[in-house]
Structure formats: structure tokens, C-alpha cells
Amino acid sequence: MDRNEVADEGVEAMSAAEKPEKALSLQERIQRILHPEDFMPPKPAVVAMSNDDNMIMGGAVATQEQCVRYLLRNNPYPKLNVSPQELVAYYYEEGSRTGIRPDIAFAQALKETGYFRYGGTVVPAQNNYCGLGTTSATVRGAYFATPRLGVKAHIQHLLAYASTEKPDDNIVDPRYDLVRNSYGEKTLTRWQDLNGRWAVPGVGYGQSILNDYYKGIINS
Incomplete structure (x- = not known):
């Protein structure tokens, strides 16, 4: 033949x-x-979130490619100091190092930065992807020398809430000790537990990360 x-x-x-x-x-x-x-060609299957997707700590479900694709679909020109692929890779590297869900942490960054359009208090030069230290409309918050450090600080700040175990490398989150000293042996386990804590008043904050951003990533 x-x-x-x-x-x-x-x-x-x-x-x-x-x-x-x-x-x-x-x-x-x-x-x-x-x-x-x-x-008509068959529609792609919609992936439903499992109960584990409520947890701050755990392994990624979405792929790095899904994260990048969803970002660029919503903002083809993100204001980043590295490529979207590099930034997502940093989230997965730092997440795997600490046990924080990297795909949902990236979804949180999309929420905090408006798909990296910014336009609020924080500016792109800060490499601050989660509003760290931004306590008012006039306080810009933390600056990080590189995008990787900005991602590391974001992941470490989540770890401060979710675990009593310290990071195994240097702490770059300027508010890590503030959170840990405040919570002592207490930890938060679910993204919904960040309501009123990460953002104030923060009503539905964790639910928004999951439903408005992470669902889009996992179904992209």
C-alpha cells in the first residue's frame, strides 16, 4: 500500500x-x-473542579501551557519583564519547591494584576504580582529586583498562611514573618480562607480566584 x-x-x-x-x-x-x-466539530470537554481545587497546597492540575494560553487569550500584550512562558515556569518551580498549588497561585496573580494590565497602585516595574504590601490606594507596596523574586515572594506569602514550615531557601517575602507570627500554629487550608485576610474586605475573594480565573485556565 x-x-x-x-x-x-x-x-x-x-x-x-x-x-x-x-x-x-x-x-x-x-x-x-x-x-x-x-x-459541527465536537466541543472540548469542560473539566469540572474537584474538591482538591479548594486547597492552597497541593500539586498542579492545569498545565503551564494552559496558564499561558488563558493569559494571552485575555491579554495578548501583558506588561511583564519576562515572557509569559518564563513567568508561568517560575510559578511551577516555586510551587513545587514549597507545595503551594502553582496553577491557582498564577490564577490569583491574574486577579491581582488584571491579567497583567495593572492600572492600579502597583506598576509593572515592581514585579509584584499579588499586591504585597499594597495597603492603600497611595502605597505601592513591595518592589522585587526580578520577576523570579516576585514570584518567590508571592508563593512564600501563600506559604506563610498555609503552613508552619519555613521555606527551605531564603525568605524574600517582606511580610512573611508578620503573617507567621500572627497566626502561630494556626494555618489556612482553602483559598476561600483568604477572604478578608489577603484582601479587605475581601468578600468572595477566594471564590473569585477559583471561579473567575482558575476555571478559565483549567478549561482553556
Whole structure:
């Protein structure tokens, strides 16, 4: 069997909805005109969130590619000092180092920065992706020398709320000790627990991270 015959068999094995226009028979073309809904390609399955997606700590479910794709779909020109791919990779590296969910932490960064459009108190030069130290409309908050340090500080700040274990590398989050000393042996486990804590008044803050941003990532 030659290559063309193999290709022809592959086309024949396709459903009518999958075939290119030129490969359709006359009868199939007529049916496409009369019943176009039967020739629509199948929609991608929507992935439902599991209960584990409420947890601040855990492994990633979404891929790095999904994170990048969702960001660029909502903002093709993010104001970043590295590529979107590099920034997402930092979240996954720092998340795996500490046990923080990197995909949802990135969803939180999208919420805090408006898909990296900014426009509020924090400016892109700060490499501050979660509003660290921004306590009012006139206080810009923390500055970080590099995007990687900004991501590390974000992940460490989540860790300060979620675990009594200190990071195994240097602490760059300027408010890490403030949170840890305040909470003592107490920890927060769910993203919803950040309501009124990460943001004030923060009504529905954690739910918004999950429903308005993370769901978009996981279904992208």
C-alpha cells in the first residue's frame, strides 16, 4: 500500500464532521448544507473542579501551557519583564519547591494584576504580582529586583498562611514573618480562607480566584 492509499484510508475513517470540505462526497455536501449542525466539530470537554481545587497546597492540575494560553487569550500584550512562558515556569518551580498549588497561585496573580494590565497602585516595574504590601490606594507596596523574586515572594506569602514550615531557601517575602507570627500554629487550608485576610474586605475573594480565573485556565 503506498502513502496516498494510506492517506485515503485515513480520510475515509473520519466522520463527516472531521473531513475537509474537498473530501466530502456529493451526498455529504448536500447533508452539510441541509443539516449544518451535524457537521459541527465536537466541543472540548469542560473539566469540572474537584474538591482538591479548594486547597492552597497541593500539586498542579492545569498545565503551564494552559496558564499561558488563558493569559494571552485575555491579554495578548501583558506588561511583564519576562515572557509569559518564563513567568508561568517560575510559578511551577516555586510551587513545587514549597507545595503551594502553582496553577491557582498564577490564577490569583491574574486577579491581582488584571491579567497583567495593572492600572492600579502597583506598576509593572515592581514585579509584584499579588499586591504585597499594597495597603492603600497611595502605597505601592513591595518592589522585587526580578520577576523570579516576585514570584518567590508571592508563593512564600501563600506559604506563610498555609503552613508552619519555613521555606527551605531564603525568605524574600517582606511580610512573611508578620503573617507567621500572627497566626502561630494556626494555618489556612482553602483559598476561600483568604477572604478578608489577603484582601479587605475581601468578600468572595477566594471564590473569585477559583471561579473567575482558575476555571478559565483549567478549561482553556
